[in-house]
Amino acid sequence: MTEMASFQGTYSNISSFDLHRPTSIAEVCELTTRFGENYMFMGGGLELLQMLKSGMPVENLIYLKTVPELNSVEIVSNMIRVGACVTHHAFEIHPAILENATDLAHVWKQLGNIRIRIAGTIGGNILANSASYDALPAFLALDAVAHFEDSKGSWCVSIENVTKTKQFGLLTAIEFPIGDSRVFSMDRSLKPVTSVAISAEFSCGLFKNIRVGIGSAFSTPLGRSLHNKAGISPGELIDHAEELARAFAAALPEPVENVFASASYRRRMIAVILARQLLKIAKGHP
Numbered sequence: 001m002t003e004m005a006s007f008q009g010t011y012s013n014i015s016s017f018d019l020h021r022p023t024s025i026a027e028v029c030e031l032t033t034r035f036g037e038n039y040m041f042m043g044g045g046l047e048l049l050q051m052l053k054s055g056m057p058v059e060n061l062i063y064l065k066t067v068p069e070l071n072s073v074e075i076v077s078n079m080i081r082v083g084a085c086v087t088h089h090a091f092e093i094h095p096a097i098l099e100n101a102t103d104l105a106h107v108w109k110q111l112g113n114i115r116i117r118i119a120g121t122i123g124g125n126i127l128a129n130s131a132s133y134d135a136l137p138a139f140l141a142l143d144a145v146a147h148f149e150d151s152k153g154s155w156c157v158s159i160e161n162v163t164k165t166k167q168f169g170l171l172t173a174i175e176f177p178i179g180d181s182r183v184f185s186m187d188r189s190l191k192p193v194t195s196v197a198i199s200a201e202f203s204c205g206l207f208k209n210i211r212v213g214i215g216s217a218f219s220t221p222l223g224r225s226l227h228n229k230a231g232i233s234p235g236e237l238i239d240h241a242e243e244l245a246r247a248f249a250a251a252l253p254e255p256v257e258n259v260f261a262s263a264s265y266r267r268r269m270i271a272v273i274l275a276r277q278l279l280k281i282a283k284g285h286p
Contacts, residue, residue, distance in 0.1 A: 010053055011053060013052070013053050013054060013055040014052045014053060015052075015055070015057050015058070017058045017059055017060060017061050018059065018060050018061070019061050019063060020060060020061065020062045020063065021063050021066045022062065022063075022064075022066060022067055023066055023067060023068070024067060024068075024069070025067060025069055025070070025149055025170065025172060027067075028062060028064065028067060028170055029149060029150050029151040029169075029170065030151065031060070031062055032062070032150065032151070032169075032170065033150075033151045035059070035060045038059040038060055039058075039059065039060040039061070039062055040058045040060070040061055040062070041062050041064055041170070042061055042062065042063050042064060042065075043064050043065060043070075043084065043085045043121040043123055043124045044065075044085075044087065044119045044120045044121040044124050045119070046115075046116065046119055046120050046124070047124070047128060064084070064085050065085050067085065069083060069172065070083040070084050070085035070086075070123075070172060070173075071083050071085050071086055071090075072086070073086055073090070073091070073094045073096050073097065074096065075096055075100065075178070076175070078177055078178060078179050079175045079176065079177055079178065080096055080097065080100060080101065080175065080176055080178050081147075081173045081174075081175045082122055082173060082174045082175070083122075083123075083172070083173050084121065084122060084123025084124075084126075084170075084171045084172055084173055084174070085121050085122075085123060086121060086122050086123075087117065087118060087119065087120060087121055087122075088108060088111060088112065088116065088117040088118075088120050088121075088122065088125075088135075089117040089118050091105075091108055091122055092105050092108035092109050092117070093105075100178040100179075101176075101178055101182075101184065103183075103184045103185060103186075104138065104142075104184050107134075107138065107184075107186045107188075107197075110188065111134050111135075112134075122135060122174055123171045123174070126139065126146070126159070126162065126171070126174065127162075127171060129220050129221070130220075131215060131216055131217075131218060131219055131220055131221060131256070132191070132192060132215065132216050133215065133221070134186075134188065134195060134215055136159070136213065136215065136220075136221035137186070137195055137196070137197045137213035137214055137215035137221045137222075137223075138184075138186055138197045138213060139159045139174060139176060139213070140159055140160060140197070140211070140212075140213035140214075140221060140222070140223030141184070141186070141197035141198055141199040141211045141212055141213035141223065142176040142177065142184065142197075142199045142211070142213075143158075143159070143176070143177070143199070143209075143211050143223075144158075144159040144174050144175060144176035145157065145158055145159060145174075145175050145176075146158075146159055146162045146171055146173070146174055146175075147171070147172045147173040147174070147175060148169040148170060148171055148172065149169055149170050149172050150169035150170060154172070156175075159174070159223070160223050181201050181202050181203045182199065182200075182201060182202075183198075183199065183200045183201070183202050183207070183281050183284070183285070184197070184198070184199045185197070185198050185199075185277050185280055185281055186198075186213075186277075187273045187276060187277055188215075189273075190269050190273060191215070191216055192216050192260045193216060193217070193260055193261040193265070193266055193269055194214060194215065194216045194217040194255075194261075194266050194269050194270050194273065195214070195215040195216055195273075196212065196213070196214055196215075196270060196273040196274050196277060197212070197213040197214075197215075198210060198211065198212050198213075198226075198274070198277045198278070198281065199211045199213075200281060202281075202285050204231075205233055205234075206230075206231030206232060206233055207228070207231060207232050207233075207234070207237060207281070207282070207285075208228070208229075208231040209225070210225065210226040210228060210232075210278075211223065211224070211225055211226070212224050212225075212226055212248065212274060214252075214270060217255040217256065217266045217267075217270060218253065218255055218256060219256060222252070222253075224248070224252070226244060226248055228244075234282040234283070234285045235282075237278055237279075237281075237282035238279060238282045238283065241275045241278040241279045241282065242271075242275045244274075244275075244278065245270075245271045245272070245274040245275035245278060246271045246275075248270075248271070248274060249267050249268070249270045249271035249274065250267070250271075252267065252270065255267055255270075
């Protein structure tokens, strides 16, 4: 979200194509069945436009912003369901997000530049699976699920598995849990070295199900659980934050090494930022 892939080209390189503007998910599925593999989806189009300018051919372009279901944000039970074509700006200002995921809304206001927030979509950011983008680490920490649909039906996939598979069908929505017991925090201060998001449930005086999402440190964003199945009290978390963070970072795969940082430095900084985040949530729940 904060960086875009580097493509060379101009508008003159864009080949002719048929543009389709469906008005329902069913119509989208009908078009994909008709076209086989000869189509591409377009939501915000930030990266797609650059690819088209580089000369990438496309026969049928299916524009998804005309589908109302893909532009909605709603509360379903104890979950927030966000349509795949909801823009980052619409996400950060939506009442359901502001009222039920305040910390997440605050983080989203800091992502990217105004062009990306206005035009870029939640679904496009997820499917780009870029190491430097920030939506996936946040949703990985929140243990979100993705909703897909095609002509054969609809189904859900964990957000972690979305990043491991090339093609599921039409991504219709992202869904993540909310509630008074839900805690979320994200630190992007060391990008492009790394960013770290954490989420946990706080109930009966204990933090449970602590999840961590990591960006910029691996070839794609990474999500992991911080193992404390029985729960941990705020006092214990304060006392053991650095120990837990170091053990967590040591067990991760080898981080990437590039001009921004070495693999060993990235691993150390993941531990440092994670410890800070653990202390932050612990001190917020004395």
